[in-house]
Amino acid sequence: MQKTRILFLCTGNSCRSQMAEGWARFLKNDTIEPYSAGTEIHGMNLHAVSVMKEAGVDITSQHSKNVGEIMSIDFDVIITVCDNARENCPFFPGKAKRIHAGFQDPPRLAEAFDDPEQKLDCYRKVRDEIRDFIAGLPERLRNA
Numbered sequence: 446m447q448k449t450r451i452l453f454l455c456t457g458n459s460c461r462s463q464m465a466e467g468w469a470r471f472l473k474n475d476t477i478e479p480y481s482a483g484t485e486i487h488g489m490n491l492h493a494v495s496v497m498k499e500a501g502v503d504i505t506s507q508h509s510k511n512v513g514e515i516m517s518i519d520f521d522v523i524i525t526v527c528d529n530a531r532e533n534c535p536f537f538p539g540k541a542k543r544i545h546a547g548f549q550d551p552p553r554l555a556e557a558f559d560d561p562e563q564k565l566d567c568y569r570k571v572r573d574e575i576r577d578f579i580a581g582l583p584e585r586l587r588n589a
Contacts, residue, residue, distance in 0.1 A: 448478040449583045451522045452541075454530045457487025458509045461526040461548050464572055467497050467504035468579040476583055480520070482512040484533050492551065496568040500576070522586055526575075542586065546578055 451469065455462035462481035469479035486509045497504050520541040525531040531545045554567035578585070 446476075448476055449521045449586070450478045450518065451480070451524060451582070452512075452515065452518070452520045453479065453481040454512060454523055454525045455481070455483050455527045456529045456533075457485050458483030458511070459487040460490040460493040460551055460568075461571065461575065462530075463489060463504055463507055463509070464493055464497060464575045465524070465526055465579060466507060467502045468576050469582065471502045472576070472579055473582055480515055480518065481507070482510050482515050484512060484530055486511050490552065492555070492565060492568045493572075496565060496572050499569070500572060522583075544586065548574055548578075 453462040453465035453469070458481055462483065466479045466481035469477045473479075488509045489504075489507070494504055519539050523541045523543045525543070525545045526548050527550065528545075528547055531547070548571050551568040551571045554571070555564035558564050558567070
């Protein structure tokens, strides 16, 4: 069975899209070939790496990349995980289905707190929302 090639696209490819790629590898490695990229490169968010590790998912081998680096891949689905990426998603040749699954920005949510643990809770909340979304793939795509 051929795996579904999915690109998780965000602005900086530092947090949400990296979490989505990590969860897809962890939960759906038998059915999904996941990739992530950004419309810009911001580097890996260390808090995202940390909370994913807490959940048993190691994303340290992933790296932040610009969407231009993977334009030659024939994706089946492109999932934008933030509004900015949806609005600025570049053209991909081919048959890729595009869907939007927006998640809140953990760094922005964390700005409201001074306590380091409360800041991490913002990342955990979004991490778990992304996990729940990924758990429904690729079946969820049929209804999108």
